[in-house]
Amino acid sequence: MxxxxxxxxxxxxxxxxxxxxxxxxxxxxxxxxxxxxxxxxxxxxxxxxxxxxxxxxxxxxxxxxxxxxxxxxxxxxxxxxxxxxxxxxxxxxxxxxxxxxxxxxxxxxxxxxxxxxxxxxxxxxxxxxxxxxxxxxxxxxxxxSADDSKLVPLNSDNQLHKDLDRVAIKTLHDCMQLVFEDGPKRDRRLWIGDLRMQALANYETYRNYDLVKECLYLLGALTNNEERVGACIFLEPEPEVDDTFMFDYSLFFINTLLDYYKQTGDVQAVNDLWHVCKRQIELAKENLDENYVVRDSDKLGWCFVDWNLMLNKQASAQGIFLYALEAAIELAQITGDVMAEEEYAQDYLKLKSAANSFLFDEEKKLYVSGADRQVSYASQVWMILGGAVEGNGAVKLIERLRQEESALTMVTPYMFHNFVEALIMIGEKDQALKEMEEYWGGMLKEGADTFWELYNPKNPNESPYGGTIVNSYCHAWSCGPTYFLRKYFCN
Amino acid sequence: MxxxxxxxxxxxxxxxxxxxxxxxxxxxxxxxxxxxxxxxxxxxxxxxxxxxxxxxxxxxxxxxxxxxxxxxxxxxxxxxxxxxxxxxxxxxxxxxxxxxxxxxxxxxxxxxxxxxxxxxxxxxxxxxxxxxxxxxxxxxxxxxSADDSKLVPLNSDNQLHKDLDRVAIKTLHDCMQLVFEDGPKRDRRLWIGDLRMQALANYETYRNYDLVKECLYLLGALTNNEERVGACIFLEPEPEVDDTFMFDYSLFFINTLLDYYKQTGDVQAVNDLWHVCKRQIELAKENLDENYVVRDSDKLGWCFVDWNLMLNKQASAQGIFLYALEAAIELAQITGDVMAEEEYAQDYLKLKSAANSFLFDEEKKLYVSGADRQVSYASQVWMILGGAVEGNGAVKLIERLRQEESALTMVTPYMFHNFVEALIMIGEKDQALKEMEEYWGGMLKEGADTFWELYNPKNPNESPYGGTIVNSYCHAWSCGPTYFLRKYFCN
The missing domain is CATH 2.60.120.260 (Galactose-binding domain-like)
Structure with a gap:
């Protein structure tokens, strides 16, 4: 379309x-x-x-x-x-x-x-x-397209924080081109997973709202035959949506729009793109089983979550759907779409209940994913971000997760970003800061001028592609530190 | 200069x-x-x-x-x-x-x-x-820069001749660029050895006199510190003479100018470039020993003659000097430079006498070259073209040469061209035609679209450079057949 x-x-x-x-x-x-x-x-x-x-x-x-x-x-x-x-x-x-x-x-x-x-x-x-x-x-x-004259200095004397902020901003800067690119080396295009994080970092730094708006309108304008939002958009030779569609990425359109609205109050944009959001929810609901649990799939790439082929995505997808529904409810209020608001509120309760009934292991007291009941960081993080568990329950969940040696860990700064966000959300700001300082700080120790697409602290020069020469060492989804520092720690 | x-x-x-x-x-x-x-x-x-x-x-x-x-x-x-x-x-x-x-x-x-x-x-x-x-x-x-609309058809029904003519013209055509290039693949520049032959072929075909004039003026304008004409000229980034200088190539400037004058009657060009001709003779004379024999040299590339590292160049150089002096005498007459005419006429006689005294083997009755008294096709050919031997003496010389199994043969179409020219000069037109038909016809049989820089009938895919990928298969010094056919055989 x-x-x-x-x-x-x-x-x-x-x-x-x-x-x-x-x-x-x-x-x-x-x-x-x-x-x-x-x-x-x-x-x-x-x-x-x-x-x-x-x-x-x-x-x-x-x-x-x-x-x-x-x-x-x-x-x-x-x-x-x-x-x-x-x-x-x-x-x-x-x-x-x-x-x-x-x-x-x-x-x-x-x-x-x-x-x-x-x-x-x-x-x-x-x-x-x-x-x-x-x-x-x-x-x-x-x-x-990033204008350095718009930047305000970080309100901090902590050298590590200043370095993290500087390198995160440089990462963002170099990915800000005609669109928010994922990586200027590779793949050089607008991916919605990256966009969500870039937009957040941008709101704390360059405040180029039009660039976010442009990207949202591109994603909304160019969808597949079912009006599904694509995972990425090509600008050349003319704007076109890729034929890659992922459960989580399509839903993130909704959250990214809400974030944008919160920064700008741009009701017109919400009204223009509201039908796109609704259609994404409709399509996501087709993936629910009779218990309101997102159906698992063995189709490679049906849902992204993290760059880890071992990771089962089902529980993360459930959490992400909750996360998107929360945003959709807010957007329905903004547009005055009472019917939708009511519908999504009911959906939200059903999905949340399903998450805690069918994707929670009562023995381990952790969320589990897939037929093999896999325990992973990703699943817990997204259940927290989606609000399936809150307050002290969430704090305890993270405590148990850290004790669980079998828990599948995270491999990308992208998933680490979500982890840090979840820790902040549940009030564990010290933990959040420590995780960020260690993980992104590890890249600084390796001499990073920009933050990387992939970073394994145990093997910094690892490449899942078969060579560092195709790794992307300036990758938008790694730009989170400036957002976290400026929004939560240095204000 | x-x-x-x-x-x-x-x-x-x-x-x-x-x-x-x-x-x-x-x-x-x-x-x-x-x-x-x-x-x-x-x-x-x-x-x-x-x-x-x-x-x-x-x-x-x-x-x-x-x-x-x-x-x-x-x-x-x-x-x-x-x-x-x-x-x-x-x-x-x-x-x-x-x-x-x-x-x-x-x-x-x-x-x-x-x-x-x-x-x-x-x-x-x-x-x-x-x-x-x-x-x-x-x-x-x-x-x-060759204009095909200017071409007249060959006056012949002989298919081989038509093919030789066509491929020779195509060779010339593709080498006619901003200058007469030696080869459009390699080296893509104006070499005087090629120019002399291209100009001759051009006079019988495209008749682009200005292109010859341009090249003569370039060579005359850009000389070394001693005013020696260089072997080749670069056009870019700005016109400059190469630092390669060869005894024979510098002298060919004179013959090429005379050929041009004969076609055009352009006295102005002769007057403009006469000082360049005189200086080349002066410089060449510095290479003579006390007997008026060109001194041999073991400096690689002091004199080109042919692409054969075994070839001793002394006798060829003597013949080429004679060949250039003959042209210089004619040019002196055109410019009215009586002093020079007289001087060159005396030089010519001394060099001719020296050739027949010191570079002629009385036993073999062939010209010999260098301390080892090497017998080669090149030496005989240039002594004929230079007029050291004439008429029946020259016919007999070629007969003896063909009998002499130790005679070093020719390796380039460039030297074959001079051989054919020499045969025509001594009245052996049938032999000339046969040599041309066999040698260049051999390339046709190999499917040549243009004539090659190098051709060894016994090993058509040979490359002295270590690979056919650097051979030049469209090379100006091979364009002779159209000149020979149109000037001597099909008129």
Missing amino acids: RNEKLLKTALGLLPKLIYKDVSPINMTETQYLSKGDSIIIDFGDHQVGRLAFDLKSVGSHADAPAFLKIHFAEREIELYENPAEYKGWISASWIEEEQIHVDVIPSRVSLERRYSFRYVKIEVIDISDKFKLYLDNVVCTSES | RNEKLLKTALGLLPKLIYKDVSPINMTETQYLSKGDSIIIDFGDHQVGRLAFDLKSVGSHADAPAFLKIHFAEREIELYENPAEYKGWISASWIEEEQIHVDVIPSRVSLERRYSFRYVKIEVIDISDKFKLYLDNVVCTSES
Whole structure:
């Protein structure tokens, strides 16, 4: 489905990108490059932008093209992997490496594509032996729709908090492009799971409300045949929804809209997009069994929750449905849709009751998921965020969870974000802060300029894709610390 | 040295390129391309130009860039060599292979660089498995400064001659760019050795006199500190002479100017460039010993003659100096430089006498070269072209040469051209025609669309560079057949 009215509104909100020329802070010492030589250029911080340099020569007039390999890396470690040997399951086309020929020397070399990087390795694959090359006037023209002049400083003297805030903001900044991208290296597009968190961080920092509105209207305008909100949206060659649909992601549209309304009071947007929210609830209800329990599925990716193939998603999905219904009830009040409000309130009670009847293990006193009654952090977190358990019950649930050695842990900053949010929600702010400081602080210790898509404290250089060269080390769903710090801790 | 006046004249003569869109005649049958698939596109004839195509997809919206390898080949055989395995001594940067990422699909892909090719292999290095690719509207925008509307048909019904003429003209056509290039694949610049032959072929076909004039003025304008004419000229980033200087190539400037004058009667050009000719003679004379014999040298590349590292160049150089002096005497007459005319006439006699005294083996009755008294085709050919031996003496010389099994043979079409020219000069037109038909006809049998830089009838796919992928299969110095046929045989 394509709602032209919503799409027109969305496209009218496309931001202007802000460009900034950045020079390297350091280049390796090799002055003149012959065949096989290479140079590593360090821009000092993470950049999203386009590279240009003067390619000059000493010796005879260049009598053959220069054949260069250019490898961009968000972390230096990526430079020590050989892209030619990458055999992972994600497409190698994401590896930010180019081979180019430069016919005219000297000349200005301007790479057309946008890259996400701090380091650039330039290797001379071949030139003739009549000349040597050197680089001059190396510049990255960085681009973002985030306006740094709008930023207010963090109200804190704690160096760790300042660092967490700075790196989280840089992560957000570099993902703020024509839409909120998930990662500027990969996949470079609007994913609703990331959007929800980016919007929250944005409200505490850049306050670019129009960018959130644009993304909501895009997601609302471009749905599948059933009017289901897609997991992500492509902008080019023209705006289109992906054919990936996930139970949780479609529902997050509702929460993201409510968050936006709370910041802006934009009733018009709520009215424009209310039918989209209602349809998502309708579609989600088709997944309920006769007991109001979300049916489990073995279809890969039916519900995202976390990047963990072992994780059973059923209980999380139940919690997320509750979480979305709560938001939908508020939105129904805003739009004055009394019928819907009443319906969702009843649905909410039935789902909550079902969660506590059918997805709660009375012996372990933990929520369980799937036929194998799996215990996981994700399930408890979402039951808390969805309000299936509250107050002291929730505090005790987390205590029991921490004792339960079999509990499946979290693998992404995305799921950690939800965990921290749940801890704050139940009043455990100290625990929340400690978790955040340890987890995101761990990335800082690894030298992160931006927060990563994936972080396993026990194996920081792990890649589930088969190589760090396809990992995304600037990933929007990791930008939570600035939101948490500014909203809950440093105000 | 940089003579701004001559340079200005040269640059004022830069031709406009003529562009022509060419579609493929054939594409391999694979319709939809997944990771690892490839397609071979055949444009039906040799092209020099730029490639563009629509890259489209079926399946889901492309969710990762397309990573393509594009290999251009003048002969199909090049496609079956792996550029990554090329280890030859010439720079791999000449291999016409690109790796590109296409971020937006569908989109029009237009490669920036100019390539020389008939075949294009496009291989999908990687894409995601959510879509397949296909190509549409594949076009080569070919470019040349040769105007086919100026061509007159060959006056012949002999199919072999028609084919030789056609392929020679195509070779010339594709090398006629902003200058007469040696080869549009490699080295893509003005070399005087090629220019002399291209100009001769051009006079019988396109008659683009201005392009010859431009090249002569470039060579005359840009010389080394001693005012020596360079072996080749670069146009970009600005016109500059290479630091390669060869005894024979510098002297050919004189013959090329005389040939040009004979076609055009352009006395102004002769007057403008006469000082350049005189200086080349002066410099060449510095290489003479006390007996008026060109001193031999073991400096690699001091004199080109032929692409054969075994060849001793001394006797050829003596013949070439004679050949240039003859032209210089005629030019001196045209400019009215009586002093020079007299001087060169005396020089000519001394060099001729020296050739027959010191470089002629009285026993073998063949010219010999170097301390080892090497016998080669090149030495005899250049002594004939230089007039050291004439008439029946020259006919007998060739007869003895053909009997001499130790005689070093020729390896390039360039040297074969001089051989054919020498046979015609001594009245052996039948032999000349037969040699031409066999040698260039051999390339036709191998399916040549254009004539090659190198051709060994005994090993047609030989590459002295370590791989056919760096051979130049459209090379100006091979365009002789159209000149010979039209000037001497089909008129």
